[in-house]
């Protein structure tokens with residue numbers, strides 16, 4: 001695949017809920033090796049689009065192409081196996097498990113060992129070094145033996161990023177990576193996403209325009225399920241249609 005070719009594409013992608021089009025005729029093209037932001041006022045369809053892209057929801061119509069392959073309608077596990085990882089807006093950690101155990105389990109899952117977790121806990125030790133590498137990448141190596149429940153909020157989100165990285169994904173989807181963070185954690189997360197995006201393609205949703213402006217090569221603005229505008233952050237920021245959409249909607 002040539003550099004800059006689309007790694008992820010959607011064609012006329014539509015998701016209806018009882019006739020209501022939450023995602024409507026979306027043609028998205030995410031170039032390989034880029035960081036691509038999805039923004040839009042509340043209810044624009046960003047989360048629904050993420051859920052469809054990752055197989056958590058089946059589209060009503062349209063096509064999703066990943067690396068030239070039609071992945072429309074595939075299950076989340078199948079999509080994950082193709083190298084697409086997703087971090088969630090809502091935290092999914094186990095408070096009593098240590099950071100290293102979270103990573104060991106995540107690394108074991110793609111091998112199938114995760115299914116036999118309780119029987120094979122000793123065998124998970126083969127994942128100790130790679131777990132430490134991942135924790136190191138997100139600045140949490142010194143907390144490896146601590147229970148996840150003891151982490152501060154920003155550290156929990158960093159741990160979730162490390163878990164998403166355990167798949168060594170080609171495409172990383174981040175759902176509001178800075179939601180609920182204070183400015184220091186936001187800036188640390190921006191730096192972290194930049195660092196882990198090397199050699200990967202990243203699609204993220206975020207309401208924080210500082211984050212979008214700092215990270216995104218391309219920004220797609222959604223409104224009422226449709227693509228309203230697309231371009232660099234500077235281009236969409238000054239687009240009259242985008243300004244009107246944001247002024248006319250409540251957002252956080």
Ligand SMILES: Nc1ncnc2c1ncn2[C@@H]1O[C@H](COP(=O)(O)OP(=O)(O)OP(=O)(O)O)[C@@H](O)[C@H]1O
Pocket residue numbers: 017021022040041042043044045046047048049
């Ligand atoms: N399961 C569902 N059933 C019915 N309607 C839904 C469902 N999920 C989402 N919707 C509707 O689809 C529209 C898009 O919602 P979605 O959560 O995708 O927007 P969003 O852009 O992610 O918003 P936010 O920024 O608030 O997270 C909204 O009007 C929402 O009420």
